[in-house]
Amino acid sequence: MDFNDTPEEANFRKEVSDWLKENVKKIPEAEDTSENSSLARARAWMQIKHESGWACLHWPKEYGGRDATAMERVIYSQEESKYRLPNGFYEIGQGMAGPVMMMYATEEQKEKFLPPMANGKEIWCQLFSEPGAGSDLAGIKTKSELDGDTWTVNGQKVWTSGAHYSDYGILITRSDFSAPKHKGLTYFFLDMKSPGIEIRPIKQINGGANFNEVYFNDVKIPDSQRLGEVGEGWGVALTTLMNERLAVGDAGGVDFKEIFEFTKTQDFNGDVAVKNDAVREKLADWYCEYSGLKYTKMRRVSALSKGETPGPEASITKIVSANKMQDIANFGMDLIDSSSIVPDQSFGSALQAGLLGAPLLRIAGGTDEILRNIIAEQVLGMPQDIRPDKGVPFNEIPSGEKN
Amino acid sequence: MNFEFSDEQLIMKEEVRKLLDKENSVKRNRNILEGEESFDKDLWDSLVSMGLTAITIPEEFGGIGMGYLELCVVAEELGRAIAPVPFSSSVYLATTLILDHANKDLKESYLPRLASGEIIGTLAHTEKSTHPTPDSIETTYDGGSITGNKAVVPDGDIADFTIVSAKHDSGIGLYLVDLNSSGVSKETLETFDPSRSHSNISFDKAPAIEITKDGWGAIEKLMDQSAVLFAFEQIGGAEAAMTMAKDYAQGRFAFGRSIAQFQAIKHKIADMYIALQLAKSNCYFGAWALSNDAAELPTAAATARVSSTKAFYECSKENIQTHGGMGATWEFDCHLFYRRSRLLAANIGSQGIWKDKLITSLEKSNLPA
Structure with missing residues (x-):
């Protein structure tokens, strides 16, 4: 067991980190806070990455990727996450549509559609x-x-x-x-x-x-x-x-680090919040989840690097991180007390965004409940529920939406 | 980067598991729980002959010179099998303290006998019904002997010697006391989990050998080291309880079908799995920090401890629930795991203590959170 980089991994990490350092600054400034402006920056960043061979790491080179190993992909994303970058428009294309096209499209279609997916021109x-x-x-x-x-x-x-x-x-x-x-x-x-x-x-x-x-x-x-x-x-x-499953990961938003830093400065009952036992207890629970997910991911990467295929066990990431975010947001707002409902401070607003964003995260990409079914059935081998629609012609299945 | 135990370590884990299965360790737990014996001597002898008490002891002191990673995989299997033996006291606590703090003479005298299982050691630290602090220790070392009362000492009536925390003129020290010497009296306790024995021990001018004058620092370090090992026992027990629940649900029929089909049951078991995986991953990091004596050990140990205590509690209580009424009978094994989960949660400090330690360690460290 070794949590440090191998020499090859360390070299790769340095290459990534040097490249990011030089290139992140080439991203144009945002003109405003509109979606169009974020999109323009995301396209620009994807193009910069693509020109230097850092787009679609896991794709084959011939379609605009890098043929990177699972471990290299993890190292890249660890280094990239040190910056605030305009990502977020390409997960579905590069993460889901691309791999499906590779499996099912004709060679001609792959040549036509995959490169513009990789360089960010097409979403x-x-x-x-x-x-x-x-x-x-x-x-x-x-x-x-x-x-x-x-x-x-x-x-x-x-x-x-x-x-x-x-x-x-x-x-x-x-x-x-x-x-x-x-x-x-x-x-x-x-x-x-x-x-x-x-x-x-x-x-x-x-x-x-x-x-x-x-x-x-x-x-x-x-x-x-x-x-x-x-x-x-x-x-x-x-x-x-x-x-x-590979594309959907942690809930983006307030997490342990943010709330921990906040409790060091926020007053609560006459002292900074982090000194309060009730606060410390919550912080410890969130840290255990945060850390548990982090090392679960690393265990999974170790398995991937030995050639195992990604299994449904990764389902726990979204259940845990989305619920954690909701809980952190709610607790953080509680610490701000009655002022928490006013969007007048940056962290307060982040907490409000977390509280309003978390419900959808718990639903999108597989609800908490469906993911628990997946864990029980596909990981632990428990039987499916009785399915009244099994084998029945579709037009004879009762539905809540009669056409 | 490789976050997995080596093939050799996994083979060793499998061998220990097979032995504990073959020896029917869970049944032996029940025998100890119900009977008069304080531990299972036969099972202990089997573990000793497999070399498990000698894992962390260097060859020059009669051990096999492996490391804490090997001890972690063994701990997981002992936890899975809720083994009724004084392994944690003798190996995680006493052996580790002697290895880290005793002088060469003491090592030469004690380590070979600990390795061979000839003697069993423990730690006598707690005195009152709260977690010990430097100010709460009243037991005193003076002129080569120990006087005072220690409470709920694990394996106190099994061990041949104990290491005792006691006040000296300028702090807290650690001292080795032969439990068969004069001035030592033991009272065996009835406990929540009788599969593991505990005693109150009184020392009245009992002869003692000094191990270290900086006993508090040594105890703090030992708590972190042993927290990782206890956490591995806890995830072993948690996984066993989860598996029991799943297997029982699949074979139990109600409303015309296996109750494992019901989402109420499936989601309960999925939640056990989630708690277990988070804890296991934290344990892996703890194992790494322990075996490398890394600066991250205090954080890693507390994280492993807190999440594993939670996971074992979750899994053992919901295992009873999944079994329905039968789960609450003496006859079914569910309560053996439930009792053990509470015992392990209590053994080296409560959740509140460890959660506080965790946040304290994060406040001190500049690790990326």
């Missing part, structure tokens, strides 16, 4: 969830019909992150309503500028609007953009979601 979104199909994703109803070599798609998607600025999307549809639930699905990628696509933002409880409803009205998709066989879309979706 992708994921069109999976629907109003009647969230945790029960296979219950989707967006309909696809083939005529000649063109599909026509009608229906509605929801919770599509970044649909409004995306160039392409990956899409799961139902092509056969008389087949059992998991059998009648077909998977595509499509141009988000296709006629018939209508995108409406969803305003979240924190005021943001990162997500959208996406309506499909007779949207045409060439059969050549189908990924996987007709009716085999569920398998392709599972592959995508397995990559999501």
Whole structure:
């Protein structure tokens, strides 16, 4: 057991850290706080990374990646996390759509679509969830019909992150309503500028609007953009979601370090908060979770570096970190007392953002409950619940949303 | 970077596990709990013949000269098997103190016999019903002998000698006392977990050998070192309890199906798994810090301790709950783990103490949080 870098790892870390030091300063200043401005900076940063071979570390070189090992990827992200960088628009494309395209697209399509995904020119979104199909994703109803070599798609998607600025999307549809639930699905990628696509933002409880409803009205998709066989879309979706497991990580926002620093200066009952036993007890619990996740990740990286595949055990990261963030935000606001509801101080605002952001984090990318099912069933081998919809033709399954 | 035990260490872990399975350690726990014996001598002898008491002792003192990483994997298996033996007292506490602080003569006299299991040692530190502080120690060392009362000494009636914390003219020191010498009287206690023996010990001018005058520093260090080892026992026990719960749920049918299908049960067991994984990962870091005597040891030890205590409590109490009424019967083994989880939580200081230690260590350190 060795928690230090090997000489090779140390060399790699130095290379990364030297490069970041020189290049982070090339990112243009933000013009304002708008999404467009963040997007412009994110594109610029991705381009800088790509030019020096630091984009899409885990991708093959031929598509714009670096062929990096799991360990190198971890080291890179550790070094990158020392800076505040405009990341966040590319996870779905580079983390999920890219790997799926590599598995299922034609060579010609890969050559056309992967490089602009890698260099940041093109952004992708994921069109999976629907109003009647969230945790029960296979219950989707967006309909696809083939005529000649063109599909026509009608229906509605929801919770599509970044649909409004995306160039392409990956899409799961139902092509056969008389087949059992998991059998009648077909998977595509499509141009988000296709006629018939209508995108409406969803305003979240924190005021943001990162997500959208996406309506499909007779949207045409060439059969050549189908990924996987007709009716085999569920398998392709599972592959995508397995990559999501790698992409979805810690909840970004207030964490142990921030609250710990805050308690050293915030007054509470006549002394700094960190001197109060009740505060110390909470801090200790959060530190144990923070540290437990950190070293769980390192154990996982060690397994990956020995060639093991990423397993569902990584599900614990999101459950723990999102709940921790919610708890820290709530407790931190409590320490500020009645002034906590006013957004007049920087940390107070961060806590408010955490408290309003955490509920969605606990739902997006697999709810706490679904993740617990995954742990119980896929990690611990417990049986699935009885499924009344199993083997039943989809159009005979009762649903809360009668069409 | 490699956050896993080596193949050799994992093989050793497997061997210890097989031995404890073969010896039916959980059944032996029950026998000790219900019977008159204070520990299982046969099981102790088996562990000794496997060399486990000699792991951290250098070859020059009759040991096998391995390290704390090996001891950590052994601890995890002893915890999984809730072994009714004085291993933690003799190996984690007494052996470590002698290794780190005793002079060469004492080492030559005691370490070979500790390695061979010929003698068993322990630590007599607590005096009152609170966690000891330098001011609370009333036991006194004066002119080569110890006088005072120590409370709930683990394995006090099994051990051949104990190391005693006591006041001297300018602080707290550590002293070695032969428990068969004059001036020592022991009272065996009825405890919450009778599978492990505890005693009150009175010293009345009992002859003592000084180990160190800076006893408080030595105790603080020992608490950190042993916290990691106790934490490994705790995650071993936690995993055993989680597995018991899962296996029972899968075989228990109600409402026409296995209760393991119910999300109420699955989520409970997933929560055990989460608590266990967080604790285990913290233990790994603790193992690294312990074996390298790293500057991070105080933080790593407290983190491992706090999260493992929590995990064992969670897993052992929800294991009873998953078993329903049968889980609360004397006949089922659930309570053996529940009792052991409380005992280990109590042995080297409460959650409140360790949480405070953790935050204190973070306040002192400039480690990246």
